[in-house]
Each structure stands twice: as C-alpha cells, then as structure tokens.
Amino acid sequence: MGWIGDAVDSIKSIQIRQLLTQAVSLGMIVTSALIIWKALVCITGSESPVVVVLSGSMEPGFKRGDILFLHMSKDPIRSGEIVVFNVDGREIPIVHRVIKVHEREDSGEVDVLTKGDNNNGDDRLLYAQGQQWLHRHHIMGRAVGFLPYVGWVTIIMTEKPIIKYILIGALGLLVITSKD
C-alpha cells in the first residue's frame, strides 16, 4: 500500500514541477520581449521606436500596413524629414513630412508645418484648434527605415480583436499541452 502512496505523491510532484517550469518559461518569453522593446526605446531615443502606417496619406511611399523605424536625436528638425508627431489631445500619432521650418535665433525653438505626401493641403486642419505650428515637444521621432507589409498583423489584431483572442487562446493551449 505504501508504494501506491509513493506513486501518487511522485505523480503529483511531477505535475506541479512541470507546471511551474512551464510558467517560468512563459514568463521568460514575455520578459525577454519586454526587455527587447525597452532596449529599443532607449537606443532610438523615441517613445515608440516602431510605428505602423495606418492611413494612405503618404502614398505611394508608405502604404497602409508598412512599419516605420523611428529615431530621435537632438539634431534640429529640417524640412523634408518624415516625422511622427502627436497632436495635443489625440492618441494616434501621425507620420507626415515637414514642409516648413522657422527656427528662432534666440531660443533655438522651432515652428514646424507638416503635410502628407498624398494630401492636397497641409496639416493645419489636423492640429489642435487655433494651432498653426508644431513644436519640438510634439515630435516623437524621425522615420529612418521601413519594412513593407509587416504591420498588417497589428492592423488586423486592432480592427478585429476576435483574432487577437483566438491567437492568444491558441498560444495558451500550445503552452499547456506541450510535453516539455
């Protein structure tokens, strides 16, 4: 009778150990993804080092679904640069090109006007009420590189959240049912 008790105990302990190991490896995966993301934030100096293009206002150069790599440096903002900025009170950042720059002699502050390549008019309609120019603190980064099509994954997951849940559910199932 003793060995039945031993067998039951050993089975229980294996299961708990296995569960804990799996939980730890899942935690490791999530944490290393977070570490990579935060490292990118530090290296590029920008709060969001990678953005997905959501609208067609920069076509044919950037289409919906492309991803842009951003970098922010202390270099002055000059016309022609593609910048990502947040309008006060709006969450979604906008990626457009700088077309006018007026830099103050005394303070070094700068007035910037932007426009999407594919838009007819400049961005004054998008700025906050009464705002004519963007300033340095609105700008989150400059686009320095780009990868086509990769951003569709994010767009699909944002616009059809059911797919996000299905994916996470499937991943969770895979983790639980895997034998190692």
Add this chain to the structure above:
Amino acid sequence: MHSFGYRLNGLLTFSVTILAIMCAITSLSDNLNTPSPSAEIQVMNINWFQKQPQGNDEVSLTMNISADLQTLFTWNTKQLFIFVAAEYKTPKNSLNQVSLWDAIIPSKEHAKFWIHTSNKYRFVDQGNNLRGKEFNLTLHWHVMPKTGKMFADKIVLTGYSFPEEYR
C-alpha cells in the same frame, strides 16, 4: 518533437529570420551606390510680392527646375521624393525653410527632367523681412527604398534675392 505543430513552428521561425536577413542585406547594398546628381534652378519671374493683412510677406514666383537624378536609383529604390525649398535668415529667425514645390519620381526614366512651374505651396514669411533679402534655393531628395534605410541629401544653389519693393 516531430509533430505537425513543432514542424510548422520551426518552419515559420526560420523563414521569418531568413526574410529579415534578406531585408537587411538588401538595405546594406544601397551603400555600394555612389550617386552623382546635378540640378539647376532659375527664377524666371516674381509674379507678385505683397504684404498680407496679418503683416506677413508673401511672394509668388515661377521657376525653371532641371535636374539629373538618375544615379540615385538602385535596385532597392521604390521612389524618390524631391522638393525645392527656399532658405533664408531673418533677424528673428536663424533659419527659415519653406518648401515651394515637390514631386515624386517613381523610376529612373523620370529622374532626368525639366519643369517650368510656379510655387506649389504658399511662400509666406513670419513677419515682413523679405524685401531685398538674399535666399538659397535647395533641391532636396529623399530616397524611399523598397525595404530598409532611407537616405536623404540636397544640392544648395545660392545667389537668389527678393526685389527691393513690393509689386
């Protein structure tokens, strides 16, 4: 270890890694290109030069722009975004850059061109400092690749100036 799920996972990871490496190499190949572009801009006419009711100077001008940017194209170039900006200094502003005209060049064949155009975007100063002022016209180009790093450069042409009086 040999189930369908594991094989699919391995295949996907491998293919994504290979794709990423290919994109990086493609982008690096752009560095092998040594471009030699040329450009010329002539201001044909100052159409009008007025002070607006708010107190800012505004000018409208017509230019002849000719350029040969064919050497900027590589196999990884999707398009070239070019624009002409006027740059000048005023007492209050150490630098003003106003984009006057821009265009997208989709392929190498279109990269050698000549165009006669008035300014596409309004040339408005912050203030009324433009009378008699000298300015530069700069042709900027931004190379937008099929994948990877974007490059930008410019040619600065000097010697332009505004008229002494409004007209």
